[in-house]
Amino acid sequence: MRNQSILRKSVTIGLSVAAMTVGGVAMAAPTKGTVSVLNWWTSGSEAKSMNVLQQMMADKGYKMVNDAVSGGGGSNARTVLKSRIQSNNLPGAAQIKGPEIQQWCTTGLTMNIDKVAKQQHWSKILPGPVAKGMQCDGHYVAVPFNLHRINWLWINKSVMEKAGAKMPTDWDSLVAALEKLKKAGVTPIAGGGDTWQVATEFDAIAIATGGADFYRKAFVDLDQDALSSDTMAKTFKRLRTIQQYEDPNGQGLSWNHDTGLVVQGKAGMQIMGDWAKGEITNADATPGKQIACIAFPGEHSGFVYNADSFEMFKSSHSDKNAQYAFARTALSPKFQRKFNMAKGSIPVREDVSLKGFDSCAQQSKKDFTAAEKNNALVPSFSQDMAENGAVKGAIFDVIAKFYNDKSMTPEAAAKAMASQAKQAKMMSQM
Numbered sequence: 325m326r327n328q329s330i331l332r333k334s335v336t337i338g339l340s341v342a343a344m345t346v347g348g349v350a351m352a353a354p355t356k357g358t359v360s361v362l363n364w365w366t367s368g369s370e371a372k373s374m375n376v377l378q379q380m381m382a383d384k385g386y387k388m389v390n391d392a393v394s395g396g397g398g399s400n401a402r403t404v405l406k407s408r409i410q411s412n413n414l415p416g417a418a419q420i421k422g423p424e425i426q427q428w429c430t431t432g433l434t435m436n437i438d439k440v441a442k443q444q445h446w447s448k449i450l451p452g453p454v455a456k457g458m459q460c461d462g463h464y465v466a467v468p469f470n471l472h473r474i475n476w477l478w479i480n481k482s483v484m485e486k487a488g489a490k491m492p493t494d495w496d497s498l499v500a501a502l503e504k505l506k507k508a509g510v511t512p513i514a515g516g517g518d519t520w521q522v523a524t525e526f527d528a529i530a531i532a533t534g535g536a537d538f539y540r541k542a543f544v545d546l547d548q549d550a551l552s553s554d555t556m557a558k559t560f561k562r563l564r565t566i567q568q569y570e571d572p573n574g575q576g577l578s579w580n581h582d583t584g585l586v587v588q589g590k591a592g593m594q595i596m597g598d599w600a601k602g603e604i605t606n607a608d609a610t611p612g613k614q615i616a617c618i619a620f621p622g623e624h625s626g627f628v629y630n631a632d633s634f635e636m637f638k639s640s641h642s643d644k645n646a647q648y649a650f651a652r653t654a655l656s657p658k659f660q661r662k663f664n665m666a667k668g669s670i671p672v673r674e675d676v677s678l679k680g681f682d683s684c685a686q687q688s689k690k691d692f693t694a695a696e697k698n699n700a701l702v703p704s705f706s707q708d709m710a711e712n713g714a715v716k717g718a719i720f721d722v723i724a725k726f727y728n729d730k731s732m733t734p735e736a737a738a739k740a741m742a743s744q745a746k747q748a749k750m751m752s753q754m
Contacts, residue, residue, distance in 0.1 A: 355385045356384070356385040356386050356643075356645060356646065356649070357386055357387070357642070357643025357644075357645050357646035357649075358386070358387040358388075358389060358416075358642060358643055358646055359381075359386065359387070359388055359389070359416035359417060359642040359643065359646035359647050359649070359650050360389045360391055360415040360416050360417075360640070360641065360642050361374075361388055361389065361390055361391060361415060361416065361417045361418075361634065361650065362391045362393065362401060362404065362405055362408070362415040362417070362418040362419060363390070363391070363392055363393070363401060363418070363419040363634070364392065364393050364394070364395055364398040364400065364401040364419060365392055365419075366392045366393070366394045366395075367578075367580045367602070367603065368580070368602070368603065368606045369580075369599070369601075369602020369603050369605065369606050369666060369667060369668060370599070370602065370667065371392070372602070372606075372666045373602070373663050373666040373667040374390050374392065375390075376659065376662045376663050376666055377650075377653065377654065377659065377663065378390060380653050380656075380658070380659055380662075381646075381649060381650065381653055384649060384653070386645075386646045386649050386650075387646070388646075388650065391404075391415060398419060398708070401418075401419060402713075405418050405420075409433070413641060414433065414637045414639060414640035414641070415637060415640060415642070416636065416637060416640045416641075416642025416643075416646065416647045416650065417467075417634040417635065417636050417637070417642075417647065417650055417651075418634060418635055418637065419632065419633070419634055420466065420633065420634065420635040421457075421466075421630070421631060421632060421633045421707070421708055421709060422457065422703065422707075422708040422709040422710065422711075423708075423710075423711060423712045424708060424712065424713065425457060425458065425460065425465065425466045425633065425635055426460050427712060428465075428635055429460030429461070429465055430460075433637050433638065433639065434460065434465040434466075434635055434636060434637060434638065435465065435636035435637055435638040435644075435647065436463050436464070436465060437464050437465065437466075437467065437636050437647075437648065437651050438463050438464050439648065440464075440467075440648055440651045440652050440655075441464040443652070444652065444655055446458075446464065446655070449655075449673045449674055449675050450468065450672060450673065450674065451471075451672070451674060451692075451696065453696075453701065453703070454468050454471070454631050454672055457631065457633070457709075458633060465635055465636060466633045466634060466635040466636065467633060467634055467636070467650075467651040467654045467655060468631045468632070468633045468654075468655075468672045469631075469632045469633060469634070469654055469663065469667075469669075469672065470631065470632050470660075470663065470664050470667060470669035470670065470671065470672050471629055471630075471631055471669055471670050471671070471672050471688075471692060472597045472598050472599060472629065472630040472631070472632065472668075472669045472707070473597065473598050473619075473627060473628065473629060473630075473688050473691070473692070474524060474527050474528060474597045474628040474629065474630055474704045474706065474707060475527060475528035475531055475532065475619055475620045475626070475627070475628045476528070476595070476596060476597060476598050476600070476617055476618070476619065476620065476684075477492075477498075477528070477593055477594075477595055477617070477618050477619070477620045477621070478583070478586055478593060478594045478595075478596060478600055478604070478611075478615055478616070478617055479491065479586075479592065479593050479615065479616040479617075479618070480586050480587070480589055480591070480592055480593070480614070480615060480616075481613075481614060481615070481616050482589065482614070483505070483508075483510055483589050483591075483592045484501065484504075484505070484592060486508065487501075487504045487505045487507070487508035487510060487592070488504055488508075489501040489504035489505055489508075489592070491616065491618070492618070492621045493621055494621050494622065494623070495532070495533075495562070495621060495622050495623070497621070498621050499565060501592075501593075502569040502592075502593075503569075505569075505592040505593075506569060510589075510590070510591065510592050511569075511570070511571045511585065511590060511591040511592070512569035512570070512591070512592050512593065513566055513569045513570045513591065513592070513593050513594065513595065514570070514571070514574070514582035514583070514585040514586050514590075514591035514593070514594045515566075515570050515571075515574065515582055515594060515595060515596075516567065516570035516571060516572075516574040516575065516727075517574055517575060517576060517577045517578065517579065517581075517582065518576070518578075518579075519720050519723065519724040519727075520706060520720070521579055521582075521596075522563075522723055522724065522727050523705075523706040523719070523720050523723050524595065524596060524597065524706045524707070525563065525566060525595045526559065526563055526706065526723050527628055527704055527705060527706040527707075528595050528620035528628065529559050529562050529563055529566070529595075529620065529622070530542070530543075530556075530559045531620075531622075531624060531626045531628055531702065532619075532620045532621060532622025532623065532624055532625075532626075533555060533558055533559045533562060533622050533623065533624070534555040534556075534558075534559065534624065535623070535624035535626060535700075536624070536626040536695075536699065536700040536701070536702050538550055538553075538555055539626065539628070539702045540702050542556065543702075543705040543710045543711065543719070544702065544703065544705075544710050544711075546711070546715065546745050546746070546749055548742050548746060551738065551741050551742035551745055552738050552739050552741070552742035553738065554738075556738040556741065556742075557734040557735045557737070557738040558734070559734075560726055560734035560737045560738060561734040563723075563726070563727070564726075564730075564734065566595070567727060571591075579596055579600070580600075580603045582594050582596070583596065583600045583603040583604060584603065584607060586604075586615065587603070587604055587607040587609050587614075587615060588607075595620060597630060597704075597707070598617070598668045598669060598684065598685075598688060599667060599668045599669065600668060601617075601668030601682070601684060601685075602666060602667050602668040603668075604668075605666075605668070605682075610682060611668075611682045611683070611684040611685075612682050612683030612684045612687075613683075617683075617684040617687065619691065625691075625700065626695055626700040626701070626702060627691050627692050627694075627695035627696075627700060627701050627702070628702055628703075628704045629692070629701060629702070629703060629704060629709070630703075630704045630707035630708075630709055631672060631709070632669070634650075634651075634654070636650075636651065655672075655673060657673065657675075657676050660672070660673050660676045661676060661677075661680075664681075664685075665680070665681060668685075669685075670685050670688050670689050670692070705719060712752055714748045714749075714751060714752040715745055715748045715749055715752065717748065718741075718744040718745050718747065718748035719741060719744070719745055721744065722737055722740045722741040722744055723737075723741075725737075725740070
């Protein structure tokens with residue numbers, strides 16, 4: 325009766341099981357159970373990536389209901405998750421990452437998936453920092469999907485050539501290239517939309533300006549001296565410079581729209597995580613060829629990472645075996661290759677070959693390995709990997725205020741960031 329109830333509910337989602345297709349291939353009717361998956365992946369490349377998982381689940385006899393909620397950054401999806409908990413309609417898995425994984429674990433609602441982790445040897449196939457982040461009190465409660473690099477700069481090569489601009493290698497040459505693009509009548513930088521997009525730009529600027537140690541002290545340790553430092557003020561100053569080369573009418577435009585502008589040659593560059601690669605590929609361009617990818621230039625190098633992950637919930641309307649199958653499939657070598665090729669990220673499994681991946685992915689893997697070895701690997705504050713929601717929100721607020729209030733000085737912004745982050749941390753600990 326329980327399975328029949330679930331199937332009746334699934335009709336409201338859209339197509340019936342018998343009619344559901346992915347990539348033009350009909351899915352087999354599920355016989356082993358259903359899992360509801362809440363996420364915020366709604367762009368073309370993201371939806372395609374989830375379709376890969378739906379198909380692989382269906383091939384094994386499970387139905388995955390893709391409950392995708394629009395809104396870049398996941399704020400809308402988080403609201404839906406809280407609403408579903410209040411209405412006793414928990415998803416089987418929800419897109420949650422970073423410190424939020426441990427926060428949700430304290431509610432007693434999360435599901436132990438040690439069984440799957442042991443079967444697949446997660447402790448051996450996952451990078452140490454990622455494996456640790458998927459656990460709560462020593463038990464796995466979430467499954468990682470991928471590794472994204474945040475501090476990328478995407479550049480349309482032909483637009484640069486037409487403008488007579490050289491590929492940037494440091495901050496000064498970047499500004500020179502932006503000026504060339506501006507004089508050529510092209511929007512130099514596609515961006516300046518939602519606050520999370522501006523924060524993503526700040527993410528890249530911060531590590532290039534101050535390095536991994538500075539970044540870690542500021543955004544992971546919340547060190548007051550680092551947050552209020554001259555280096556932080558310099559980061560804000562550089563954000564202001566970037567802002568001057570962005571479209572003043574770009575407010576409210578989505579990140580994938582901005583990526584499209586770069587591919588179409590209407591903009592020269594974009595600062596964005598490598599999920600942008602999925603949109604580049606969807607537009608029939610090749611990352612690393614028509615669209616160049618370089619680490620955001622500055623005095624320092626490093627790797628700002630984001631690991632997309634899904635936390636598992638117990639007492640949900642999903643079937644436990646389907647939840648296990650979801651976690652197991654997500655970390656299967658076959659899915660890791662297919663998913664990450666579509667999503668633009670690299671496999672989180674360290675034993676998966678990158679043969680056939682584009683040159684940007686190859687470079688990302690090389691840089692990740694080097695950064696892990698050299699202690700230059702840092703979790704992204706803009707993508708919820710470094711701090712809890714309250715602290716991240718406080719940092720976002722300061723960045724947004726600075727971006728929208730041109731009378732605010734970089735020094736004042738740095739001091740405000742230190743003060744508000746400290747207050748948010750104290751409030752979250754009460």
